[in-house]
Amino acid sequence: MTAVELNEKIPNNVALSEDRRLQRALEAWQPKFLDWWREMGPMGFLENEVYLRTAISTEPGGWANFDYVKMPDYRWGIFLADAVPDRRIGFGDELGQPVWQEVPGEHRGTLRRLIVTQGDTEPASVEQQRKLGQSCPSLYDLRNLFQVNVEEGRHLWAMVYLLHTYFGRDGREEAETLVERRSGDVDNPRILGAFNAPIEDWLSFFMFTYFTDRDGKYQLLALAESAFDPLSRTTRFMLTEEAHHMFVGETGVQRIVERTAEVLREDPDADLRAQGLLDLPLIQRYLNFWYSISLDLFGGEISSNAASYFASGIKGRAHEDRYDDHVALDAYHRLMIPEDGALAERDVPLRNAMNQVLRESYAEDSARGVAKWNRVLEATGIDFRFTLPSSRFNRQQGLFAGLRFTPEGDAVDDAGWAARCGEWLPTESDYAYVQHLMQRPVMAPGAMANWIAPPKSGIKGRPVDYEYVRVE
């Protein structure tokens, strides 16, 4: 294990002080990152002390330090998980060969593009969420938002480290563009669609961290299998932090459902909007939106790129060790395909279906939280149940892009879509209502907005009414 250098300008466990050139290059990028943070990071709160965790090593159980810190002073560091001795490529044409410590020339462009695409999502989400502090439901939630934000900042550092270390001048240039693109900007947008939609209310934030951060989890799991060992080690540690982001989303939605269910139990006919609460069909519409645009992030169902990433060992499946066949040359994957206005079942060569395989793992994982939310309803005697929409619903990428399907997955014509899409996706009036509800931040220690239940417990053993952000 490499020693942790915590007192360097850039905290790290990659022996940065032994590579002066690299250290200087990253130290030259650092002020650009900080400028970006001040301009595009959370709006306001630059001077407030926030009770945050900071990565200080990769030791399981002891990798984080919790303390008050002003966000611009956060110690963003570079941490790779320990190397696995004699690690071998786990899939594809080079199965069983030693992993790569340098980038093979023939894969340079591909790896760089994958790293840049992953890296771009990290600052993008911070930009998308930058106004949310102004409408927080509690100090506990405000702190969680900022925790997610600073860690996405650290994930950007993780990708920039790879670009600087392994991709020479091109890599340094790409690192610059990562703090130049802006989410939603017409001229210079972020790379992926879902990362250009603004997140303007807390229900969207919780759906994003549940569904869209989970896409991140699956991309990271697939990259953790990579033959390019530094990428594997970087992403393995990022996954440790990512788990908290999805926890924020899952429990955030759960607490909203709990609050609504509590009122519905007393009075099944309660006028929820008159009481300033979020009704269940509205929550379902948000779910439909964020789930469907997150499915798009996995790419085309049938993809020759995905096949070649797998063949060359660049990107595997999530938990590759759970599969028996790691070569996937003679296997097929069954897909539903739109053909002549109908759906047909087709067997596609497995390697070409790797995006879809990853998407299906993601869908299965996404269903767990939805089942938990439903248990709240069940326990309260409410008949309503949340469901994940069909993977054909509202897709902008892949085989179903531009086609119309109901959330149940049935084809629907334009007129049918127009008549009913307001039942399926958030409407202008939904957004207006939700934003109206969340106009004012709730910032007294322990206080909660009316539309959300308090969390079961606080952070790191602190009480729920702890002053997680010092606002006075």
Ligand SMILES: [Fe+2]
């Ligand atoms: Fe991230």
Ligand SMILES: [Fe+2]
């Ligand atoms: Fe995340």
